[in-house]
């Protein structure tokens with residue numbers, strides 16, 4: 001989702017773009033995400049765990065957006081070694097490839113709000129303690145540390161972004177293991193009810209994918225960001241039930257059901273999460289631009305047109 005959105009943005013700016021993706025089943029890689037620009041980019045089907053492929057791919061790049069990941073926090077706790085393999089070893093591979101083949105590129109790594117885990121205060125700034133509740137969160141934190149280490153030890157120009165809750169066109173819609181906003185849009189489009197646990201009052205910071213993509217580009221272009229870690233979110237806390245109501249309002253006839261919290265969900269529930277985005281806005285001038293209402297409407301339009309490509 002995010003990588004293909006950055007690719008569209010970069011192609012529109014006249015950049016020469018290479019996309020590397022393993023297209024592993026059950027993750028978000030989908031050739032249709034690139035169909036409009038496929039004739040203007042180089043596409044490499046490759047795995048970040050394959051050092052030689054990476055070494056070739058990073059040669060000559062001015063900017064590297066390092067997004068490949070095992071993205072599901074739920075799966076990370078079930079398959080911790082797979083998460084370690086992709087989210088840690090894969091990224092060490094990329095950093096080593098850059099040391100050998102390209103020390104000049106600016107590299108943007110996408111981390112996650114999940115490094116914070118249980119939230120102690122809101123809005124969450126970058127100094128918030130790390131109370132990780134998942135292997136995914138722990139390995140994303142390790143990733144940030146690797147990117148910082150390679151900057152200090154080898155002079156690579158790296159920056160990490162802790163993303164809140166991205167949603168938008170081109171996300172996978174096959175399962176609900178990550179990206180709940182998109183998943184609810186699928187359910188609504190299929191005429192299924194939307195289920196809210198408890199009061200649905202937990203607040204989340206939903207951010208439209210184009211805003212995330214722009215944040216990544218701003219972070220790459222600014223010289224002030226080197227070696228830093230920034231939160232990227234909308235800066236707005238939306239109660240879960242309000243997000244659900246916005247989805248339902250765009251798909252007439254959608255039923256909303258309230259049920260009790262299942263016990264296994266409590267374990268990974270972080271509490272309210274709202275990003276403090278002061279540091280990235282001050283360093284780069286980036287600002288999120290799309291309201292949740294508009295973002296949901298745009299996303300639904302996309303899947304109404306292209307649903308057969310996603311599920």
Ligand SMILES: NC(=O)c1ccc[n+]([C@@H]2O[C@H](COP(=O)([O-])OP(=O)(O)OC[C@H]3O[C@@H](n4cnc5c(N)ncnc54)[C@H](O)[C@@H]3O)[C@@H](O)[C@H]2O)c1
Nearest residue numbers: 001002021022023027028029047048067068069110112163
């Ligand atoms: N979507 C979210 O909720 C969210 C939240 C916070 C952070 N992030 C981070 O943002 C980044 C992009 O996520 P997204 O939302 O675009 O998800 P996505 O699933 O659409 O993109 C991840 C991409 O990585 C590719 N990939 C997975 N393993 C790979 C490997 N070993 N080698 C090469 N490619 C591989 C997948 O094929 C997929 O295209 C990820 O690093 C993710 O952890 C996402």
